[in-house]
Amino acid sequence: MRFFNTAGPVNCQDHYCLPPLERFNLDEILTLIAQRKYFVLHAPRQTGKTSALLALMAYLNRQGNHRALYVNVEMGQAARENVAEGMRAILGELAERARYHLGDPFLERIWQELLAQRGPFAALNAALTRWAEADPKPLVLLVDEIDALVGDTLISVLRQLRTGYDKRPQAFPSTVILCGVRDVRDYRIYSDIEKTIITGGSAFNIEAKSLRLGNFD
Numbered sequence: 397m398r399f400f401n402t403a404g405p406v407n408c409q410d411h412y413c414l415p416p417l418e419r420f421n422l423d424e425i426l427t428l429i430a431q432r433k434y435f436v437l438h439a440p441r442q443t444g445k446t447s448a449l450l451a452l453m454a455y456l457n458r459q460g461n462h463r464a465l466y467v468n469v470e471m472g473q474a475a476r477e478n479v480a481e482g483m484r485a486i487l488g489e490l491a492e493r494a495r496y497h498l499g500d501p502f503l504e505r506i507w508q509e510l511l512a513q514r515g516p517f518a519a520l521n522a523a524l525t526r527w528a529e530a531d532p533k534p535l536v537l538l539v540d541e542i543d544a545l546v547g548d549t550l551i552s553v554l555r556q557l558r559t560g561y562d563k564r565p566q567a568f569p570s571t572v573i574l575c576g577v578r579d580v581r582d583y584r585i586y587s588d589i590e591k592t593i594i595t596g597g598s599a600f601n602i603e604a605k606s607l608r609l610g611n612f613d
Contacts, residue, residue, distance in 0.1 A: 417455060424607070432534070436573070449466050452573075465498060469540070470545075479549050
């Protein structure tokens with residue numbers, strides 16, 4: 397028997413739900429993906445962001461033209477300004493999600509070695525480069541809870557994504573969707589390393605568009 401769910405993503409087999417892909421303009425999102433754009437999806441909490449991202453991942457993988465992967469990076473929040481520990485958590489979760497959702501063990505085999513060799517400020521970029529090169533299908537990365545990250549850990553993730561932008565689609569994700577409560581342009585991040593405030597836009601100035609998930613009515 398189905399029931400109403402307000403704790404975490406909905407499963408339309410178990411929960412009453414609105415079709416998740418109807419919560420946003422799917423045609424607009426597919427156009428941005430076809431154009432290899434990096435963009436932001438934001439909305440208040442408990443409005444269906446995660447459910448929509450998971451549904452989009454499943455849709456893209458069913459279509460077969462892309463490899464799409466959802467990853468939640470909030471476990472890196474506990475690391476605060478410790479970029480090494482934050483990146484270890486994020487890379488481990490990315491590898492686990494690739495194994496779970498796509499049946500792909502590639503990242504599991506390489507991420508720890510890359511972290512040791514390249515360090516926390518370059519390992520994510522290197523891992524995504526190697527992974528994109530390993531398969532001819534364009535890679536779409538859906539990053540949830542991006543604004544849960546703190547300070548230099550967040551800055552490192554944003555800058556590593558920005559650094560690899562010119563290598564897409566052959567050697568970096570063709571599209572990255574950053575999802576959180578706020579638009580990345582509104583972030584004001586204090587960098588303990590640089591001893592200054594860094595606005596989110598300057599850390600991720602490759603953002604093509606900012607989309608907002610609509611409210612329930």
